[in-house]
Amino acid sequence: MDVQRSVLDRFDTSGDYLGRLGEAVAAARTAGLPVIYVVVGFRPGHPEVSPRNTSFGAVAGSGRFATGDPGAEIHPDVAPRPEDVVVTKRRVSAFAGSDLDLVLRSGGIEHLVLTGIATSGVVLSTVRQAADLDFRLTVLDDACLNADPEVHRVLTEKVFPRQADVLSVADWTKALAGSGG
Structure with missing residues (x-):
């Protein structure tokens, strides 16, 4: 979610974030799982953005x-394939203003x-809403980024486990390969 050029430009990706994310995407495809990308996007002129919205008003x-x-393009290292679905959202949660x-x-x-x-934006908002919609959830903690490492740690170690399984990409891909898909 939100792995777009302008978003990535604001984060330190020197720790091979895109490589781990690519591994997760490849594992999902190998297992025959659908890959769905979620991006933030607006129409020209931003008619969806209220001046009262502190997140997107700027x-x-x-x-x-x-x-x-x-x-706004998805980073080419993890770009979607023609069979993948790209969902455009208008707010922080992947569900808000999207289909x-x-x-x-x-x-x-x-x-x-x-x-x-x-982690503290789209991931947190989507975990909360998806849990309320009764989806089963897994969060890949090392395929999420946050500007504040301590906030990331607290969310992935203390908050998300109440509603989701939290795994590393390596542990998830290993479990996925062991389950046969």
């Missing part, structure tokens, strides 16, 4: 994350494996 009128903005719930339910998907930037 981008209103800037052209950022609007149709055609190169910074994600419709896509998941139409595909009979009941278990979500979540990754993304930022």
Whole structure:
């Protein structure tokens, strides 16, 4: 979720974040699991952004994350394939202002494996909403990034385990390979 050029530019990815994320995507594809990308995006002029919205108010009128903005593109190291679904959201949660719930339910998907930037943003908001919608959840902790490492640690070690299994990419891919998909 939100693995877009402009988002990644704000984070230190020197620890091979994109490599781990690529491993998770490859493992999902090998197991025959659908890969769904979630991006933040707006129409030209940002009509979806209220001036009262502190998260997105700064981008209103800037052209950022609007149709055609190169910074809104998914990073090419983990780019979607034609068979993958790309969902555009209008707020922090992957469900807010998107058709994600419709896509998941139409595909009979009941278990979500979540990754993304930022742990305290899209990942937290999506975990909470997905749990309330009765999805089974796994969060890949080392395929999530946050500007504050301590916030990331608290969320992945203390908050998320109340609603999700929290695993590393390596542990998840190993379990996935052992389960036969």
